[in-house]
Amino acid sequence: MASSAFHTASLLANKTNLLSTPIQASAKGYTRNLRVSHSPSIYLRTQFSIRLQGFAAMQEKAACASTLSDDSEMKIPHVMTVAGSDSGAGAGIQADLKACAANRVYCSTVITAVTAQNTVGVQGVSNVPEDFVAAQLKSVLSDMQVDVVKTGLLPSVGIVKILCKILREFPVQALVVDPVMVSTSGDVLAGPSVLSVFREELLPMADIITPNLKEASALLDGIRVETVDDMHSAARLLHNMGPKNVLIKGGDLPNSSDAVDILYDGHNFYELHSPRIKTRNTHGTGCSLASCIAAELAKGYQVLSAVKVAKRFIESALDYSKEIVIGNGPQGPFDHLLRLKSHSQDCHRLQPFNPSDLFLYAVTDSGMNKKWGRSIADAVKAAIEGGATIIQLREKDAETKDFLESAKSCLKICQSHGVPLLINDRIDVALACDADGVHVGQSDMPACVARALLGPEKIIGVSCKTPEQARQAWADGADYIGCGGVYPTNTKENNITVGLDGLKTVCMASKLPVVAIGGIGVSNARAVMEIGTTNLKGIAVVSALFDQECVLTETRKLHAMLLESSIGGTLTNSRPDSDMISCPR
Ligand SMILES: Nc1ncnc2c1ncn2[C@@H]1O[C@H](COP(=O)(O)OP(=O)(O)OP(=O)(O)O)[C@@H](O)[C@H]1O
Ligand SMILES: Cc1ncc(CO)c(N)n1
Ligand SMILES: [Mg+2]
Numbered sequence: 001m002a003s004s005a006f007h008t009a010s011l012l013a014n015k016t017n018l019l020s021t022p023i024q025a026s027a028k029g030y031t032r033n034l035r036v037s038h039s040p041s042i043y044l045r046t047q048f049s050i051r052l053q054g055f056a057a058m059q060e061k062a063a064c065a066s067t068l069s070d071d072s073e074m075k076i077p078h079v080m081t082v083a084g085s086d087s088g089a090g091a092g093i094q095a096d097l098k099a100c101a102a103n104r105v106y107c108s109t110v111i112t113a114v115t116a117q118n119t120v121g122v123q124g125v126s127n128v129p130e131d132f133v134a135a136q137l138k139s140v141l142s143d144m145q146v147d148v149v150k151t152g153l154l155p156s157v158g159i160v161k162i163l164c165k166i167l168r169e170f171p172v173q174a175l176v177v178d179p180v181m182v183s184t185s186g187d188v189l190a191g192p193s194v195l196s197v198f199r200e201e202l203l204p205m206a207d208i209i210t211p212n213l214k215e216a217s218a219l220l221d222g223i224r225v226e227t228v229d230d231m232h233s234a235a236r237l238l239h240n241m242g243p244k245n246v247l248i249k250g251g252d253l254p255n256s257s258d259a260v261d262i263l264y265d266g267h268n269f270y271e272l273h274s275p276r277i278k279t280r281n282t283h284g285t286g287c288s289l290a291s292c293i294a295a296e297l298a299k300g301y302q303v304l305s306a307v308k309v310a311k312r313f314i315e316s317a318l319d320y321s322k323e324i325v326i327g328n329g330p331q332g333p334f335d336h337l338l339r340l341k342s343h344s345q346d347c348h349r350l351q352p353f354n355p356s357d358l359f360l361y362a363v364t365d366s367g368m369n370k371k372w373g374r375s376i377a378d379a380v381k382a383a384i385e386g387g388a389t390i391i392q393l394r395e396k397d398a399e400t401k402d403f404l405e406s407a408k409s410c411l412k413i414c415q416s417h418g419v420p421l422l423i424n425d426r427i428d429v430a431l432a433c434d435a436d437g438v439h440v441g442q443s444d445m446p447a448c449v450a451r452a453l454l455g456p457e458k459i460i461g462v463s464c465k466t467p468e469q470a471r472q473a474w475a476d477g478a479d480y481i482g483c484g485g486v487y488p489t490n491t492k493e494n495n496i497t498v499g500l501d502g503l504k505t506v507c508m509a510s511k512l513p514v515v516a517i518g519g520i521g522v523s524n525a526r527a528v529m530e531i532g533t534t535n536l537k538g539i540a541v542v543s544a545l546f547d548q549e550c551v552l553t554e555t556r557k558l559h560a561m562l563l564e565s566s567i568g569g570t571l572t573n574s575r576p577d578s579d580m581i582s583c584p585r
Pocket of ligand 1: 250276311318
C-alpha cells in the first residue's frame with residue numbers, strides 16, 4: 001500500500017534518532033551510512049541493508065510529518081483503525097484509541113464488530129453489517145486526511161473484501177494489518193473462513209503484518225510456530241504472501257524470559273528482545289503494538305524504527321501497570337496513558353476545583369511566622385485546624401530548596417485534611433512537590449503558560465485588579481481570580497488599593513469565582529462579603545492569621561465571622577467548626 005517513497009521519507013525524518021551502530025544502507029542510486037538506535041532493552045542481532053527509493057517524494061513526506069504546513073494550519077498525523085470494539089476496553093478499538101493518544105496521533109475508528117468481552121474472555125461477537133462498515137470507511141476517508149490504516153478484527157470475508165476495495169479507491173501511505181483471529185484467552189474472534197481472503201487480498205497490500213504465534217500458524221495452514229527458530233521460518237513464509245514486512249509477536253512464547261518478536265523485511269531478520277514483564281495485565285498488547293507502529297509510521301518514521309518504539313511503549317506501559325487490578329479474570333488491561341497508578345495519590349482531590357474552597361483562604365508569610373517563632377508547616381496546620389479552606393504558600397524570601405521542603409511538609413498536612421495547597425508564583429516548586437496548583441500575579445508567569453506547564457487538572461489562580469485582567473485570566477485557563485487589595489495592606493509593597501467598588505467591578509466582569517484579598521480581617525470581612533455578587537466566594541488573608549500570636553484562635557474567629565455573614569448570603573462552606581480549641585503554642 002505505501003509507496004516505498006514513504007519509507008525513504010521516514011528514514012530521513014528519523015535521522016535525529018540515529019545513533020550507535022553504523023550500518024551500510026544501499027539504495028537504488030543511493031548508498032548511505034546509517035546508524036541504528038539501540039534502546040537499552042531492545043537489541044538487534046542482524047546487520048541489515050535498507051533500500052531507499054524515491055528520495056524526492058520521501059522528502060516531501062518528511063516535510064508533511066512536521067506539524068505546520070505552509071499556510072500555518074496544523075497537520076496532525078492520523079491513523080484510522082478498522083477493528084472491533086472490546087467492551088472491557090483493554091483491546092480492539094479502545095486499545096487503538098488509547099495507544100494513538102498516548103503517542104500523540106489522531107485516531108479515527110471504523111468499527112467492524114462489537115464484542116462482549118471482559119478479563120475472563122469473550123462472551124459474544126456481533127458483526128456490524130458490511131454496508132455499514134463501508135459507510136464508515138467512506139465517511140472517514142472521503143473527508144479526513146488519513147495517513148495510515150491499521151486493521152484489527154475483520155470478522156467476515158465480506159468486510160475484508162469491502163475494506164480492500166475501498167482502500168484501493170482511497171489509497172493511504174501505509175497499511176498495518178494485525179490479523180486478529182484468536183484472543184489471548186483462546187476465544188475465536190474471526191473464523192478460518194477469512195484466511196483465504198487475508199492471504200489473497202489483504203496481506204499483499206500491507207506494509208507490515210503483525211500476527212501472534214497462533215495467528216502466524218493459522219495463516220500457514222497450522223504449521224508449528226512455537227520457538228524463535230519457528231518464528232524465523234514462519235516470517236519468511238508469510239513474507240512470500242506479499243506484505244512488505246512481517247512482525248511475528250512472541251508474547252505467547254513458552255519458556256522465554258524475554259518477550260521476543262521477529263521482524264523480517266524480505267532481506268533481513270531483526271530479533272527484537274525486551275524483558276518479559278511479570279504481570280497479568282497483557283490483554284490488548286497486540287492491538288496496542290500495531291496501533292503504536294501505525295502511529296509512528298503516520299509521523300513519518302520508517303518501519304524498523306516504528307516497531308522498536310512500539311515495542312518499547314508496550315514494555316514501559318506493562319511495567320508501569322503490572323500491579324493494577326481491573327476485573328477478576330486471568331488477563332487484565334494495562335494503562336496506556338500511565339495515569340491510573342497515581343489515582344490513589346490523587347484521592348484527596350475529590351473534584352478538580354471546588355470554588356467554595358476559596359471561603360477562607362490562608363496565605364503564608366515566612367517573615368511573620370519567623371517573627372512569631374513557628375515553622376511554616378506549624379502555621380499551616382494551625383490555620384487548617386482553625387477552619388482555613390485553602391492554603392497558599394507565599395515565601396518570597398525562601399531559598400528554593402527550603403521552599404520545596406516546606407511545600408512538601410505542608411502538602412502532607414493539607415492532604416490529610418482534604419485542603420488544597422497552592423504555591424505562589426513558583427510553578428517549578430508546585431510541579432516538584434505535586435501541589436494542587438499555583439497562584440500567579442500579573443508580573444509572574446502568564447497563566448496560559450502556567451496552564452500549559454501544569455496540565456488541565458491543577459488549580460490556577462490569578463491576581464486581577466481590572467475587568468480586562470479578569471477576562472484575560474479566564475481566557476488563559478485560570479480557575480479563580482484573587483482581587484485586591486481591597487483595603488490598604490502592609491504585606492505587599494506599592495500595592496494599589498481597588499476598594500470595595502473595584503472588587504465589585506472585577507466580580508461583575510467575570511464568571512470565574514473570586515476571592516477578595518488585601519487588608520481583610522475580622523473587622524471588615526463582613527463588609528467585603530456584603531458586596532452582593534454571587535461569584536465572590538471568600539476572603540484571602542495573610543496578617544490577620546499569621547501576624548498573630550495564635551494562628552488557630554485567629555483563624556477560628558475569622559471562620560466563625562465568615563459563617564455568620566454568609567447565612568442567607570452568597571458564601572457557603574461546610575468545614576466543621578469545632579468548639580473551644582486551645583492554642584498549641
Ligand atoms: N509480559 C510481557 N512483557 C513484555 N512484553 C510483552 C509481554 N507480553 C507481550 N509482550 C509484547 O507485546 C506485544 C504483543 O504480543 P502478543 O504476542 O501478546 O500479541 P497478541 O497475542 O496479539 O496480544 P493480545 O491478543 O493480547 O492483544 C509483543 O511485542 C510482545 O513481545
Ligand atoms: C475486539 C478485539 N480485537 C482484538 C482482540 C485481540 O486482543 C480482542 N481481544 N478483541
Ligand atoms: Mg497474546
